[in-house]
Amino acid sequence: MVHKEHEDFICNKCESKFENKSTLMKHNKIFHEAFKDYLCEKCAKRFGNKHSLLLHIKTVHEGRKDYSCDNCESKFRTRGDLFRHQKTVHENRKDYACDKCEKKFGQKTHLLLHQKTVHECRKDYPCDNCESKFKRRGDLFRHQKTVHEGRRDYACDICEKKFGQKPQLHLHQKIVHEGHKDFVCDKCEKKFTQKSCLLYHQKTAHEGRKDYACDKCEKKFVLKFDLIRHQRTVHEGQKDFACDKCAKKFGERRNLIKHQITVHDGRRDFACDHCEKKFGHKWHLLRHQTTVHENCRDYACDSCDQKFRLKQHLLVHAKTVHEGRKDFACDSCEKKFGQKSHLLRHQKRVHYDRKD
Numbered sequence: 001m002v003h004k005e006h007e008d009f010i011c012n013k014c015e016s017k018f019e020n021k022s023t024l025m026k027h028n029k030i031f032h033e034a035f036k037d038y039l040c041e042k043c044a045k046r047f048g049n050k051h052s053l054l055l056h057i058k059t060v061h062e063g064r065k066d067y068s069c070d071n072c073e074s075k076f077r078t079r080g081d082l083f084r085h086q087k088t089v090h091e092n093r094k095d096y097a098c099d100k101c102e103k104k105f106g107q108k109t110h111l112l113l114h115q116k117t118v119h120e121c122r123k124d125y126p127c128d129n130c131e132s133k134f135k136r137r138g139d140l141f142r143h144q145k146t147v148h149e150g151r152r153d154y155a156c157d158i159c160e161k162k163f164g165q166k167p168q169l170h171l172h173q174k175i176v177h178e179g180h181k182d183f184v185c186d187k188c189e190k191k192f193t194q195k196s197c198l199l200y201h202q203k204t205a206h207e208g209r210k211d212y213a214c215d216k217c218e219k220k221f222v223l224k225f226d227l228i229r230h231q232r233t234v235h236e237g238q239k240d241f242a243c244d245k246c247a248k249k250f251g252e253r254r255n256l257i258k259h260q261i262t263v264h265d266g267r268r269d270f271a272c273d274h275c276e277k278k279f280g281h282k283w284h285l286l287r288h289q290t291t292v293h294e295n296c297r298d299y300a301c302d303s304c305d306q307k308f309r310l311k312q313h314l315l316v317h318a319k320t321v322h323e324g325r326k327d328f329a330c331d332s333c334e335k336k337f338g339q340k341s342h343l344l345r346h347q348k349r350v351h352y353d354r355k356d
Helices: 021-032 050-061 079-090 108-119 137-148 166-177 195-206 224-235 253-264 282-293 311-322 340-351
Strands: none
Touching: none
């Protein structure tokens, strides 16, 4: 008996393959013809077949994870999720290769997402409340929940700190409370809490690379994200993060959080081990230690022999002494000053008759 060679039935809308025609037709009905006759009574979501509805109720509303991995403690909602986990994590299989670069993926959906976001640079999910756009729907939902709704649903059980996302909480606990530094530089043995920090260190410290240049100014950046953030906040003046306690706005969420912690909460978490002074920002502490206790003067003027502790002081010196600029004018008289602090001191002593 001669068996007919197996022939795949291919969907002409998404190129999915099926073993028989009935499965292909069922696929078309559910995914492409929008026949979704099965309604979930708990959330009003519709499904194309009863099996999908029951699976939705079991995993989403009942929170069941009936499929356990034999190799680790992970549990999964569906058998397919378990198989994918075993194949990609424990067998380390990556069967889906990108035809535009050398990257490989364990799942086809991850490959398609990579091609869409990396090579096509698509951001299909815009925020209704600001101009931000996102590559994934999940990223948009997280942005709306944490930025615009201000929700921080994940609290640390060791300290009182709260986070908008669960991975941020886990990272906080691992770094702060457990003191993990699992990523070691093979060139200088320095240790890091995150792989991204290690890669950033290697790129900047050992390779000296800054591959992303701003086309509006001469500034260069190590990461593309830093360049985009610079252009958005500096050149476009975008400030999407507003403080709910005062009218101040910020271009970055981390700056808003720092502002709230140091200004409104009055926290000074960084203490100097040489004196009793405390600081709201770690870099303020480091600057204090290098300039006050170590007396470092690393910023030398090209036009004279003077050296300065801070780069900002060098720039002010060059602008006012060597360029002769006086950008701050008194509105009560015609006198001009090179620094704003000198103008304020003049106004206080001369026009307000204060000597305090």
